[in-house]
Amino acid sequence: MRKKDVPIVAQSTETTDWVSRYADEVIAESERRAPGKPVVVASGLSPSGPIHLGNLREVMTPHLVADEIRRRGYTVRHLLSWDDYDRYRKVPAGVPGIDESWAEHIGKPLTSVPAPVGSEHPNWAEHFKAAMVEALAELGVEYDGISQTEQYTSGAYRDQVLFAMKHRGDIDAILDQYRTKKAPAKKQGQKPVDEAELEAAEGSGAAAEDDGSGTSxxxxxxxxxxxxxxxxTTVxxxxxxxxxxxxxxxxxxxxxTVRLSEFDRGKLVWKVDWPMRWAHEGVIFEPSGVDHSSPGSSFQVGGQIVGIFGGKQPIGPMYAFVGISGMAKMSSSKGGVPTAADALQIMEPQLLRWLYARRRPNQSFKIAFDQEIQRLYDEWDKLAGKVADGSVLPADAAAYARAVGTAAGELPRTPRPMPYRTLASVADITAGAEDQTLRILSELDPQNPLGSLDEVRPRLGKAETWINTQVPAEERTVVRDEPDADLLASLDEQGRASLRLLVEGLEENWSLDGLTHLVYGVPKVQAGYSADATAKELPPEIKVAQRTFFALLYHLLVGRDTGPRLPTLLLAVGQERVRKLLGA
Ligand SMILES: [Zn+2]
Incomplete structure (x- = not known):
């Protein structure tokens, strides 16, 4: 069918977003399964090393749905299962405070492995959990944390363990359907030896775990x-x-030989453990990563095993990959694994929440640690503007509302959210000097100066950290100390006149708006037009002249072709130094 043959349909009047739609479904399902009971959603995280930003989706997806359900007045439990009784599988690369000797702990529960040297936490799991706990608090995520070590070793699952052992034949029969389908090359009874290979195939350590079959x-x-x-161990x-x-x-x-009815040092294998918990906790919604959702994977197999425990499989959308742009190069010394805490160093929690809220779980997206973060912030501020003036589209408004707060209230926000790229440029140029930063930011809008830097915090701090930790040295702005005498001497009359016009206008235009008008206006005036002439009134050559003029200014000020936006740069450099560097 050709495009023009497609009938034009009325614009959808859908006012909800993916979060609302899942909330509808989850509420309805919860009423069916457990009328009058709190709605239960769940996430699981394995603190086997730094918890990657991609795993944050495991928490954010149910969080957003739980939050929407709370906003509608229901009681919700968001269970966050810390899978800290999982086995320690491998020594992660690039974690400070550890060495190869940690390999001797492989096979122990994560809570029995020593924390990296210098950690204030009692063990490996607690160490990596702590960073995530802090990040989740900053993100406003409310949850009930459950330590699987505590659950198993306290005997909380003892009945379920005995039940699973009693029904091992049924469980085995279910698992067996997938064993043959999944790995035809692997003979039954032969245990998976190469964990790395299995992990590569299935994408996750937990998913690749031994399912409990053995020769006995x-x-x-x-x-x-x-x-x-x-x-x-082998039973x-x-x-x-x-x-x-x-x-x-x-x-x-x-x-x-132990008596299992009173023994608590062990656990169900993952493929049985997970559905057991769905049944035990009455989980209605629990998304999982792609690795858990493929045919024969733990989510699918669990869907059959959960029935043995008398429960039902939760609604479980598959969530797609979350990528990172820019960080890998910078953090290779840390193993290239950016965590939620890393992201919160350079962006406000609202922005991070927004990234997860605005994309459906099955859409992958990237979190920007590179220059893209500036564009992302522009987009975010523009959205805030549309929300303020009422021109926002419903789905965008929903994502915005989910980003700025939760059912418990708004997250603390930067009182005066100046553009991130401006703050980053100022941080770049001032190297964090507070008095200078305050002066420049106040001069951006002299009618409405800044009373104190607190008005632009915490956004300013995030932009400073971004500049200092993520922007490579060759992209940093270094203002020249001395004028570029050779370049100044090589200028023709046209070039010298352009600098004169600029310098003459500095005093009266010393604000962000004023300087913007001035730098764009100089080439117009030189070509015989008014500085106020609009693009329509001007020949296209003016654009070329403007580019040439800007490049000249960048070279004279920072010795490069480009840099921060010129008005910001001029304000940051200060009038006196600008005059000096432009040879006035
Ligand atoms: Zn042993």
């Missing part, structure tokens, strides 16, 4: 060894009557 039969429970604490016998379980450890040779 199928057991969905794995004890951590009583001597070495590792999970390299060799289990008595359903007495719950006596015997295991041997291949790491240290230890073997013992």
């Amino acid at each position: 039969g199928y057991f969905p429970y794995k004890p951590y060894c009583g001597r070495c604490e590792k999970d390299l 060799t016998a289990y008595d359903d009557e007495t719950t006596e379980l015997t295991y041997t450890c291949s790491a240290c040779g230890f073997s013992e």
Whole structure:
């Protein structure tokens, strides 16, 4: 069908966004499954190392839905399961305070691995959890954190563990359908050896975990060894009557027989653990990453296993990848893994919330650590302007409202949100000198000067950090100390006249608007037009003349072809120094 044959349909009057639509669905499902009970949504994070920004989607997706449900007056529990009883799989690259000796802990629960040297936290899991907890607080995310170490070792799941062992045959039968389908090359009974390969195939450590099959039969429970604490154990016998379980450890040779009805040092294998928790907590909504959603993956298999526990699979959209632009290069020393805390160093929580709120979970997007962040902030400020003047579109208004606050209220905001790119330019040029920063920012709009830098915080601090940590040295602005005598001497009469016109206008135009008018106006005046002439009244050559003039100014001021926007740059450099560098 050709394009013009497509009938024109009326613009959708849809006023909701993806968050609203999931909230509708989740509320309805919760009323069906557990009428009158709080709505339960869930997230799970494994503190096996720095928690990547991509994993923030695991929390933000249910958070946004939970928040919408709260706004509608319902009671919601957002469970955040800290999968800190998972095994320590590998020593992550580039984490400060650790070395290869951490490899000796592989196989232990994450809460039994020592924290990196210098950490104030008692163990590995707590160390990496802490940074995320702090970031979530800044982001206004309200949740009930559940430590799986605490749950398992306190016996909270004891009945579920015994139940799973009793029904191991049923569980095995379900898993078996996928074992043959999923990995035809892998003979049954043969254990996955190369974890790295499996992780690469399925994308996640947890998803690739041993499902519990072994030569002595199928057991969905794995004890951590009583001597070495590792999970390299094999259950060799289990008595359903007495719950006596015997295991041997291949790491240290230890073997013992325990009574599972009173033993709490072990866990269900992941593919059974996850659906057990859906049933136990009554989870209605829990999204998962692409790696958990492929055929034969834990989400799909869990959907069948959950029935054994008498529960139902939650509504579980798959969320797409969150990429990063710019950070990888800068942070290679840290392993190139930007966390939520890293992002909050350079952007306000509102902006980060907005990035997650405005895209549907199945859309991938990037979080900018490079120059793109300035454009993103421009877009954000423009949106705020449209919200203020009422011209905003409904879906954009919804994303904005979700970004600036939660059902609990608005997040603290920068009282005077000056453009991020201006703040970044000023930070770039002043190297953080407060008096100079205050002077320049006040001169941007002399009618309405800044009383104190607090009015532009925390945005100013984020822009400063961005300049200092993310902008490579060769992109930083260095204002010349001395005039470029050679360049000044080489100028023709036209060039010298342009500088004269600029210098003569500095005094009366010393504001952001004034200087903008001035720098664009000089080439117009030189060509015989009024400085106020609009683009329509001017020949196209004026644009070329303006570009040439701007390049000349950049060279004379900062020794490069480009730099921060000229009016901001001029204000930052200051009148006296501008005159000197322009040879006046
Ligand atoms: Zn052992």
